[in-house]
Amino acid sequence: MYDITAFQRELDSILNYWITYTPDDQNGGFYGKINHENKVEPEAPKGSVLNARILWSFSAAYNQNSKPVYLNLAKRSYDYIRNYFVDKNYGGVYWTVDFEGNPLDTKKQIYALSFTIYGLAEYYKACKDESALALAKQLFADIEKHSFDQEKGGYLEAFAQDWKELPDLRLSAKDANEKKTMNTHLHVLEAYTNLYRIWKDEFLEKQICGLINDFLKHIIDPKANRLILFLDENWQPKSEIISYGHDIEGSWLLLEAAEVLEDEAIIMQVKEVSVAMARAAASGLDPDGSMYYEYEPEHDHLIKDRHWWVQAEAMVGFLNAWQLTGEQQFFDQFEKVWNFTHFHIIDSQKGEWVWGLKDDYTLMPGEDKVGVWKCPYHNSRSMIEVIHRLKKAS
Template sequence: MKLEIEKYKDELSAELENILDYWVHFTVDEINGGFVGKIDNYNNINFSAPKGSVLNARILWSFSAAYNLKANPEYLANANRAFEYITNFFIDKAFGGVYWLIDAKGKPVDKKKQVYAIAFTVYAFSEYYLASKNESAKKMAIELYNDLINHSYDSKKGGYFEAFSREWKSLDDLRLSEKDANEKKTMNTHLHVLEAFTTLYRIWPDENLKLKIIELINDFTKHILEPETGNLILFFDENWKAKSDIISYGHDIEASWLLLEAAEAVGDETLIESVKSISVKMADTSINGLDTDGSLWYEYEPSKNHLIKEKHWWVQAEAMVGFFNAWQISHDEKFLEISLRNWMFVKSKIIDYDKGEWFWGITEQGEIMPKEDKVGVWKCPYHNSRACIEIIRRIA
């Protein structure tokens, strides 16, 4: 098994370079600046496509984190490019926060304040500061954190409201995407606020920030995690009343390791031990979403007994890390075997060896999902590069 683990590390190290090579060679926008907003499955670049704040923050995070692992100057150069573009075009200098969407030339086309996008920008700026020691990145990460505390934090019931207008006023449509429920609080946003605050704490060990991280972990254990099943509830009203029964296998396994990462960051030993047991339970529960080939299905709706039989790239990336994490905690070999088998599935079905990067996903019939992007508002280098980085670090 030791040889298998070393092989796993070596293969992921090579794959990390492959992923980022794609983003260096195909996504740099020499016409409009920054990075292109859309590339289809066949590597056709759309230079006129709008650019999303989430995509650009994830590009910045990925190149910064890869530089922090490998010290490749090309990664830092692309991180610098991403940071400069975000600060010039996505930061709302009048009202704070970040714009959701800009056009190819950099003009805002959707100025709403989606907390999810702001969290990813905090995450990216914090990781970039670790790579560059650029004090303005740290300063802006803290400013964005304060925007979230001042405008989104629910001081009465805890947690964070989902979205606002440019001026931080209430909105009728709070949805992150068309597939989401229009509710005031969501698991997805809380997970990535937690992720952002955890990385910010590494560069800014503020006591109030520490308390907010602990409070977020408690929000998960008290409201978001279904204690009987070990699954996450996806949508809530302002009073934490559950508004969904959909199981998202990718988010369950992703949260299983991000919750522990947050607990370890604040150094609370009692909390760490509690979250470890939760992490293993969540990983154990996620086994219910595995197919026989080692891949993880997308979503399941219990009330309709409906399984969405798609295998998305990001779900597999999070499965690789989440099951590996569960093995590290429990020493149960089944979790390591699942992580390794999932990587075998990724190698055989998800990686595009011809044109580069990972396909969006595979259908139930094993066919590539043809209408999805290689690069887009949601298709980014973050999940797959992070899976490589996390497992390389853990094995090393």
């Protein structure tokens, strides 16, 4: 019997932070930015990804624990997304709105549409609101109409508000400006997987199969068992950077997608790849139990920052590999990452998790507790997954 008490307690703590600090009672929805000291920036832009992740987190928490306050927060997020982020003229969702809900960055980043689908599907599971399912289906149709590459397969990265081509496709300044990325494909797959749980559509099933094939054929390096981060429209690799967090996250999300299809041949194939990816990702572990951020082979540069989301995904990925193989080393890796996270990443004084630590254990400077990227999704999902998997193993 595995003790899940600490993980349930931490899940409750994460959610309580977001309930306490993030609702914007003056302008609606949630604040767009809160710094490490929990100081709110009330006029910060509000991001579609942040709001979609809040929607997913509180919907998933309600589906796990049925607390009315969780469903209330999920509905708050859903209402705000529907009223302010959805583009009523062209479809899709805006990347950001201002603090009052006016469109700000109106580009159509497929990554953002995917997370909105992911959250909507989870919300529908929680309350069976047909309007949420209808919106999820509409965003799915938008992605397939505008982003799906009919000739080469896969999904193109981003578009202007009216779905015309953009010169700059990047999610963030650190990204390569390429038409296809691992990150967007991973989260399209994640979104479609969750949507398929509530909508057994044949075309959706076909597209999930296609995405899994894209990973196996193009996005995973078969020799290194690592994800290729950036590719051109013809699937030619455009990056050698190793992202340990994405490798371990991809290892379990890919299997989750295969399992919803209930095709044993695909499941067996993906299980092998999943375990191989977890083994490869383990090279990013420090002896203290934490997982590093990235490695740049071109410059032989190991980025030893310990980001919050990488630790969250590492816990799930190694626990998944242990479930698949029974190998004790994977369970030990899961426990070590949890111990590091418990003592160094969780902010027991001010709440939530810090963005990350440098190699000397000092805080990464200038990072937020709440922001366009800093959200309750990685860590709450990690706790939910760990609780579920340990219960299953008992």
